Amino acid sequence: MKSGKLVIIGAGNVGSAILNSVLRLNVVNDIVVINRNQDKARGEVLDASHTTAFVYSANTSIRVGGYEECADAKIIIITSGANITQGNNGDRMVLLEQNVAILSEVMDNITKYTRDAIVILVSNPLDVLVYVAQTRFGYPREKIIGTGTLLDTARFNKMLGDICGVDAKNVTGYVLGEHGATAFIPWNTVNIVGIAFDDFEKQFGLTEKIDKDKILRDMKTVGFDILALKGHTSSGVALSACRLVTAIMRNEKCILPVSIVLDGQYGVTDVALSLPSVISENGIERVLELPLDEKGRMELDHCVSHLKSILRTLAAGKSNASGK
Template identity: 50%
Template sequence: MVKRKMCIIGAGMVGSATMMAILNLNLVAEIVLIDQNEKKAEGEALDVFHTTSFTYVPNVMIRKGSYEDCKDSQIIVMSAGPSIKPGEKPDRRILTQTNANVTRAVMKEITRYTQEAILIFVSNPVDVVTYIAQNEFGYPRHKIFGTGTLLDTARMRRIIGEHYLVDTKNVHGYVLGEHGQTAFITWSICNIGGIPIDSVAPKFKLPPIDKEEILKKVKNAGLEILLAKGYTNYGIAESVARIVTAICLNELSVLPVTTTLEGEYGITNVAISVPCIIGKEGIHDILEIPLSLNEQEALKKSAESVMKLMSDFEII
C-alpha cells in the first residue's frame, strides 16, 4: 500500500477550505498544512483533525508541518499569498508582483526536497504564477498546473443548468483562456446531454439563454461573493478536490487547467487554461479541441493579455 500524503501551502481561507475538501474525499492518508504563521497552521490543522473522530469522517492524519514534508508528498497545493480584499480594485492582476515573489520563494523551498510531487497552483493571478513555476525551476512541467478556469467552468455549468432546470453535471462545455476578464465560453461545443446549446430552448420549452449575460455572470461571480462575505474559498477548494480525485484515481479526466502552451492552438510561451487530461502523472496530454474561428481568436487574445501582463512585470 502506498501512503498518500498531501501538503497544502497557505493556511488562509482557501488553504483551510481545501484541507477540509480533501479530507472529505477519503483519498489521502495524511494532510500537512504549511504556513509562515505556524500558530495559524497549527490551529487550522488541529480544528479539522478533531473532526476525524466522527464516524462519517475518514481517520486522516492532519497536522502543521514544514517544507521538509514535501519530500515524500505525492501532491502539493500552493495557495499562499494575498488575495483581493473588499474595497480593492477587483482585478486579480494587482497581485502579480507580490505573488510572483511568493511563488519563487515557495518553489525554491519545494525544489530543495522534491521534483516528484504534483504541484497544483491556486494563488492569483494563477496563469502567471503557474508559468513561473513551470519555467523557472527545472521542475517536470507536466507535474505542475494551475486551477485556471475550472471553477469558472463549474460556475458556467451551474448557471446554464439552473436556467434549463437540469442537473448541472449534464451541461458540457468550457470556460477557457485567462482566469480573468479575457476568459470566454466555448459555445460552439456547449451542449446539454448531447443537445447543442442553440437547440436546447425549444426542446425544453424554455426561453433561450443570454450568452453575453452568462459570461458576464461567470466573470463577476468571484467579485459578487467577495463583496458579500469578504473572500472566496469553497468553490476553489472543491476545484482542487476535483483535480486531486483525478490524480489519486488516475481518472484521466478532461479538465480545463492552466499550463504553458508550446505550439498548441498556435500559441507559445504563455500559460492559460485549456482542456487537459489529468491523471496520476499530472498532465498526461493537452487537448486541442475544435473551436470556432471566433473562439480561436478569443483564445489568442486571452493569451496576449496574459503575455502582456508578464511582460509588464518583466516575467518574460
C-alpha cells in the same frame, strides 16, 4: 483511501477550506500544513483533526510541518499569497508583483526537496503564477497544474443548468483561457447530453433566448459578488483543488480545464492558460484542442496576447530590478 501525502502550503481561508474539504474525500492518508504563522496552522490542524473521529471520515494523519515534508509528497497545493479585496476593482492582476515574489520563495523551498510531486496552484493571478512556477524553477511541465478555469467552468455549468432546468453535471461546456478578464466560452462546443446549444430553447422549452454575453459577464464577476457579500471566496476554489486531488490520487484520466504552459496547442507557446486536459496520477497527461469556431479562435488569440503582455511587463520589471 489511497496511500499518499498531501502538503498544503498556506492556512488562510482557502488553505483551511481545502484541508476540511479534502478530509471528506478520503483519498489521502497523510496531510501536512505549512504556514508562516505556525500557531494559525496548529489551530487549523487541531480543529480539523477532531473530524476524523466521525464515522464518515477516515483516520487521516494531519499535522503541521516544514518544507522538508515535500520530499516524499505526492501532491503539493500552494494557496499562499495575497488575496483579492473589495478595493481591487475586480482585477486579479493587482496581486501580480506581490504574489510572484511569494510564489518564488515557496518554489525555492519546494525544489530543495522535490521535483517529483504534482504541484497544484490556486493563488492569483493564476496563469502568470503557473508560468513562473514552471519556467523559472525547471519543474516538469506536466506536474505544475493551475486550477485555472475549473471553477469558472463549474460556475458556468451551474448558471446554464439553472436556465435550462437541469442538473449542472449534465452540462458539457468549458470556460477556457485566462482565469480572469479574458476568459471565454467556446459556445460551438457547449451541449447538454449531446443536445447542441442552438437547440436548447426548443428542447428545454425556454421562453427567452439565452443571453450569452450576460452569462459570460456574470461568470466573470460572480467571484467578486461573493467577495462583496462574505468578505472572501473559499468553498468553490477549495472544491476545485480537491477535484484535482481526487483525479490524481485515483488516476481517473478525467478531462478538466486547467492552466498549463502551452507547448504548441493552437500554435501557441510560452504562456500559461486553461485548456481541457487529461488528469492522471502523473499530472497532466495530454492537453486537448477543442474545435474552436472563428469567434472562439479570436477570443483565444486575444487571451494569449493579453497574458503575454503581462509576462513581458513582469520580465521587464525583473530586469530593471536586477540592474540589467
